[in-house]
Amino acid sequence: MSQVSKVFYRGENDEFMVVIQSPEEYRRYKKDPSIPLIDVVDSFKVFVTRKSGTQGIIDEASRAMLENEFGTRKPDQAIEKILRDGEFQEQKYTYKSNYDSTNDTMGARVAH
Incomplete structure (x- = not known):
């Protein structure tokens, strides 16, 4: 279990x-x-959420988006505003890799 x-x-x-x-x-x-x-901060990246709010698709915000919203192209200045005026959220999740085994009971399989 991880926490973000x-x-x-x-x-x-x-x-x-x-x-x-x-x-x-x-x-x-x-x-x-x-x-x-x-x-x-964990990194000097500002992300933007798309579709479904805070649980939706997350992309890195472009410098143009930062300038339009925060009046600056510098991520650190946008980060200061986000930290000052934003809403804190903590989320716990379990990480499941795409490479986990899906059926361990079947044993090794070989094509014939």
Whole structure:
């Protein structure tokens, strides 16, 4: 079981998301925004959700999207706004690989 912590920001036309390292670091940042972003975020990427809101398809936001929504092409400035004004969400999930065995009881099979 894994856990992912994210902060969502509802923009004018799109919803943006930043993945954070831990809820504790995010809470520290909210109290003290002088904490370096590198201590808070998992990466300096801003994602945009498509279809079905926070559970939908997630893509990396383009610089043009950042400029349209946040007035800057710099991801770190957009991230600061998302962390400041966004909504925290924590999600637990179980990772299942596409390569897991689907039927271990059948044993090895050989084509004849």
